[in-house]
Amino acid sequence: xxxxxxxxxxxxxxxxxxxxxxxxxxxxxxxxxxxxxxxxxxxxxxxxxxxxxxxxxxxxxxxxxxxxxxxxxxxxxxxxxxxxxxxxxxxxxxxxxxxxxxxxxxxxxxxxxxxxxxxxxxxxxxxxxxxxxxxxxxxxxxxxxxxxxxxxxxxxxxxxxxxxxxxxxxxxxxxxxxxxxxxxxxxxxxxxxxxxxxxxxxxxxxxxxxxxxxxxxxxxxxxxxxxxxxxxxxxxxxxxxxxxxxxxxxxxxxxxxxxxxxxxxxxxxxxxxxxxxxxxxxxxxxxxxxxxxxxxxxxxxxxxxxxxxxxxxxxxxxxxxxxxxxxxxxxxxxxxxxxxxxxxx
Amino acid sequence: xxxxxxxxxxxxxxxxxxxxxxxxxxxxxxxxxxxxxxxxxxxxxxxxxxxxxxxxxxxxxxxxxxxxxxxxxxxxxxxxxxxxxxxxxxxxxxxxxxxxxxxxxxxxxxxxxxxxxxxxxxxxxxxxxxxxxxxxxxxxxxxxxxxxxxxxxxxxxxxxxxxxxxxxxxxxxxxxxxxxxxxxxxxxxxxxxxxxxxxxxxxxxxxxxxxxxxxxxxxxxxxxxxxxxxxxxxxxxxxxxxxxxxxxxxxxxxxxxxxxxxxxxxxxxxxxxxxxxxxxxxxxxxxxxxxxxxxxxxxxxxxxxxxxxxxxxxxxxxxxxxxxxxxxxxxxxxxxxxxxxxxxxxxxxxxxx
Numbered sequence: 001x002x003x004x005x006x007x008x009x010x011x012x013x014x015x016x017x018x019x020x021x022x023x024x025x026x027x028x029x030x031x032x033x034x035x036x037x038x039x040x041x042x043x044x045x046x047x048x049x050x051x052x053x054x055x056x057x058x059x060x061x062x063x064x065x066x067x068x069x070x071x072x073x074x075x076x077x078x079x080x081x082x083x084x085x086x087x088x089x090x091x092x093x094x095x096x097x098x099x100x101x102x103x104x105x106x107x108x109x110x111x112x113x114x115x116x117x118x119x120x121x122x123x124x125x126x127x128x129x130x131x132x133x134x135x136x137x138x139x140x141x142x143x144x145x146x147x148x149x150x151x152x153x154x155x156x157x158x159x160x161x162x163x164x165x166x167x168x169x170x171x172x173x174x175x176x177x178x179x180x181x182x183x184x185x186x187x188x189x190x191x192x193x194x195x196x197x198x199x200x201x202x203x204x205x206x207x208x209x210x211x212x213x214x215x216x217x218x219x220x221x222x223x224x225x226x227x228x229x230x231x232x233x234x235x236x237x238x239x240x241x242x243x244x245x246x247x248x249x250x251x252x253x254x255x256x257x258x259x260x261x262x263x264x265x266x267x268x269x270x271x272x273x274x275x276x277x278x279x280x281x282x283x284x285x286x287x288x289x290x291x292x293x294x295x296x297x298x299x300x301x302x303x304x305x306x307x308x309x310x311x312x313x314x315x316x317x318x319x320x321x322x323x324x325x326x327x328x329x330x331x332x333x334x335x336x337x338x339x340x341x342x343x344x345x
Numbered sequence: 346x347x348x349x350x351x352x353x354x355x356x357x358x359x360x361x362x363x364x365x366x367x368x369x370x371x372x373x374x375x376x377x378x379x380x381x382x383x384x385x386x387x388x389x390x391x392x393x394x395x396x397x398x399x400x401x402x403x404x405x406x407x408x409x410x411x412x413x414x415x416x417x418x419x420x421x422x423x424x425x426x427x428x429x430x431x432x433x434x435x436x437x438x439x440x441x442x443x444x445x446x447x448x449x450x451x452x453x454x455x456x457x458x459x460x461x462x463x464x465x466x467x468x469x470x471x472x473x474x475x476x477x478x479x480x481x482x483x484x485x486x487x488x489x490x491x492x493x494x495x496x497x498x499x500x501x502x503x504x505x506x507x508x509x510x511x512x513x514x515x516x517x518x519x520x521x522x523x524x525x526x527x528x529x530x531x532x533x534x535x536x537x538x539x540x541x542x543x544x545x546x547x548x549x550x551x552x553x554x555x556x557x558x559x560x561x562x563x564x565x566x567x568x569x570x571x572x573x574x575x576x577x578x579x580x581x582x583x584x585x586x587x588x589x590x591x592x593x594x595x596x597x598x599x600x601x602x603x604x605x606x607x608x609x610x611x612x613x614x615x616x617x618x619x620x621x622x623x624x625x626x627x628x629x630x631x632x633x634x635x636x637x638x639x640x641x642x643x644x645x646x647x648x649x650x651x652x653x654x655x656x657x658x659x660x661x662x663x664x665x666x667x668x669x670x671x672x673x674x675x676x677x678x679x680x681x682x683x684x685x686x687x688x689x690x691x692x693x694x695x696x697x698x
Contacts, residue, residue: 077469142684149683151412151472152621156680159614163673167664276610280480283473317488320481327477331462 025299025338032303036310044191049309055197057305058204059266063259063278064285064297065211066252072228072292072341073248076140077147080154081256081282082275083135083161084128088257089264089274090169092124093176113179117265124261125254131161132253136246158276165272173271176264200262207255208298215294224248228292228341281308284323288330290337299338351542353549357629362694366629369636373534377527378519390530392639393537394595399619399631400544401587406617407625408548409580410560411464414613415475418482419456419585421608423448423592425486425493428602432501441504445593449586456585460578483608498603507532507597529598536594540587545628547583556580560626614672615642618679624689633690645671 020027033050040046067081099116139157143149178196185192215221223244226234235241256275263278264270285304289296304323312319330338349356357363369392372379376389402416423445430444459478463470486493493499505511511525521527547553558566559573567573596602615638623634646668656662664670686693 077472079472139680147469148406148410148412149687151469152617152683153680155614155617156676156683159676160673160680163670163676167667167670167673171669277480280477283477287470287473317485320484324478324481327474328462335465 025296029299029302029306032306032310036306039314040310044189045313047189047191048193049313050306051193051197051201053306053309054302055200055204055266055305056308057302058201058207059259059262060278060281060285060305061204061298061301062207062262063256064282064289064301065207065294066255066259067282068286068289068292068294068297069224069248070252071286073224073231074140074144074245076144076150076154076249078140078154078252079151079279080135080139080157080161081252082279083158084131084253084256085260085263085275085278086165086270086272087131087161087275088124088128088260089270090165090174090260090272091127091257092120092261093174093264093270094169095120095123096176096179113181117179117182121258121261124257128257128260129250129254132250133246135253136249140249162272162276169272171272173269176268176270178265178268182265196266200266203262208294211294220247280320281323284327288327288337290334290339290341292341293337293339296337296339296341353542353546355545355549355628357691359694359696362629362633362691365694366632369632376534377521377530381521386526386530388639390533390598392636393534394591394598395616395619395635395639396632397537397540397544397591397594398588399616399623399635400541400628401584401591402616403620403625403628403631404544404548404556404584404587405580406620407627407630408553408560409556409577411577411581412472413475413581413584414472415456415459415479415482416584416588416616417608417610417613418475418479419452419588420592420595420612421482421486421602421604422452422455423589424596424602424607425592426451426589427593427596428499428501429492431503431597432499436502436504438504441593441597445590448593449589452585452589453582456581457578460581464574464577464581479613480610483604483610486608487604494603496604498601498606500601503529503597503600533594533598537591540590541628541632544587548628552576552579557626611672618675621679622682622689624691624693625687627689627691630689630691637690642671645674649674 036050037043037046040049063081063085066084067078070076070078070081096116099119135157139153140150143153182196182199185194186198187193213221215225223234223239227241227244231241234244259278260275263274267274281304285297285300288303289298289300303326307322307326308319311322334340357366373389373393377386380386380389398416398420402413405411405413405416426446426448427441427444430440430442430447434440434443455478459474460471463474487496490496502508506525507529508525511528513523513525513528517523548556555566555571555576558569558571559576563573566576592607595607599606619634619638620631621634622637623632624630649666649671650668653663653666653668656666665673682689688695
């Protein structure tokens with residue numbers, strides 16, 4: 001009989017670096033904000049840019065969270081996600097116009113025009129959710145499991161929807177006026193902070209916390225997470241995963257629609273190809289966050305939003321390229337993205 | 346057999362297909378004499394260039410099974426390479442060669458870097474990353490307007506021998522005046538033919554067989570001992586170089602380079618449609634797809650214009666058939682062909698669907 005191997009457990013404290021490591025992505029946001037503070041000469045412009053960056057990040061998160069969930073659960077890369085952004089924006093703006101919001105002679109009381117905005121957003125989400133249902137049925141369902149065909153078919157779907165927007169709403173871009181109570185800015189420490197951006201940050205944060213609770217605290221979330229991990233097993237346990245698929249696809253589409261309304265009001269102009277343009281940033285966010293991860297998506301979106309705004313201020317021509325640079329850097333650090341969830345399928 | 350060697354033993358595999366392909370080849374080879382007129386000559390040159398471009402894209406999409414949305418970016422790099430060469434070094438064939446070579450090298454280097462980052466991890470990253478990089482590149486080109494001419498692009502002079510002012514011989518041949526324009530067409534035609542035959546050679550080589558094996562089952566290919574990543578990156582670089590060379594020819598033909606003409610996302614969609622409708626995974630599909638598409642591009646608009654007028658008064662229909670909405674119908678055809686004819690026109694003609 002041989003002796004048991006020598007075993008001497010040590011109780012050494014983990015070093016600070018080791019303890020910080022799991023939180024590295026979140027700390028990256030703080031580091032980026034600090035770097036911005038150091039590089040941008042005036043404090044007031046830094047505040048304005050940070051709020052703008054956070055607002056932009058939250059809007060991208062709204063759109064990207066839907067896409068990353070759909071990928072995680074359904075294993076579908078939806079290049080047509082951008083179509084929902086555009087449709088959401090157009091439906092939302094039409095609803096806003098129909099309800100009389102944004103018109104200069106409208107009753108300027110805060111409650112009424114915020115209610116109109118909420119109604120318009122709900123209309124946009126309902127429309128895009130229904131469209132998501134149709135999209136899943138007609139376009140995506142026949143190609144589950146075949147990535148190459150998915151990319152081609154959803155791209156075709158994007159083209160068709162963009163052209164249909166031209167048919168319904170005409171080929172011109174539409175200028176949008178924000179509701180009266182969201183116009184203008186607050187002044188804070190000498191910095192102008194637009195009201196709308198603050199609202200976008202609040203909405204995005206609420207959405208993130210809500211999604212987190214939904215994913216971690218409810219049975220639906222448990223099923224979704226289990227489905228991401230192993231769909232067949234969920235099915236074997238007696239749950240109808242098809243219904244879950246459809247629900248998640250519709251929710252993802254509705255989130256894209258909401259993001260489209262927010263983005264349209266942010267830019268104050270909507271075009272049929274706005275969805276395709278935003279998708280570039282959404283793809284970057286989804287990739288650096290780690291496909292299928294809501295947290296990664298959130299942090300990635302904030303990083304992209306902040307970096308874009310800082311660089312656009314410091315060196316305007318490098319803004320879009322800086323996002324690609326960030327993506328490259330993060331992929332060198334963590335090739336599967338910051339929070340890899342889905343194992344390579 | 347010389348001809349068999351020329352097409353690398355890749356036979357069309359169907360008599361009808363062979364006849365159509367020979368008709369296309371003869372049509373393009375004698376286009377200036379068969380279809381006189383500036384507009385039809387322009388169409389013929391476009392068909393040549395898009396055959397080469399679609400074939401280079403098929404190397405990636407059809408043979409290797411990688412979806413790239415940056416293919417037009419490489420096309421554009423080649424176009425700007427030749428354009429900047431001719432603009433900066435003067436109007437000579439040497440400038441074309443230097444510019445085109447520079448563009449090809451730049452395209453290969455960029456393709457290598459993109460491939461290294463995305464294909465190493467997961468092949469599906471590639472589609473997203475190429476889309477992001479291509480759109481950033483398009484923005485950059487329009488921003489650096491002192492070099493690229495920005496949104497407007499810039500025109501330049503091609504060698505004197507390739508301009509209408511240059512007379513080869515007095516008089517006319519079959520009613521076509523023998524001038525530099527004719528020479529320019531044959532310059533483009535020969536360049537595209539060589540490119541196409543080279544691509545045909547590549548896909549029928551042992552290297553091409555490995556690519557097809559990777560497309561069918563990358564895991565098994567890796568297990569046999571092929572380094573899948575290296576092959577994927579090599580295919581990406583090769584197709585980028587071919588696209589860049591096609592782009593150089595296009596710039597010389599247009600005597601102009603600008604974002605809308607050589608970099609726009611619409612061209613990317615067009616090339617995707619050409620390859621899918623013609624037939625993925627066969628070079629002949631690119632020929633059929635590009636020819637059909639370029640002809641349809643002008644023809645479909647006229648049909649739709651007529652339909653739009655005919656349905657005047659009905660709700661929504663005139664808008665649906667508006668000539669500007671032709672992409673809508675191509676999108677529908679595209680989705681349907683991915684579902685129902687995954688092997689495209691060529692697969693149908695070969696009778697194995």
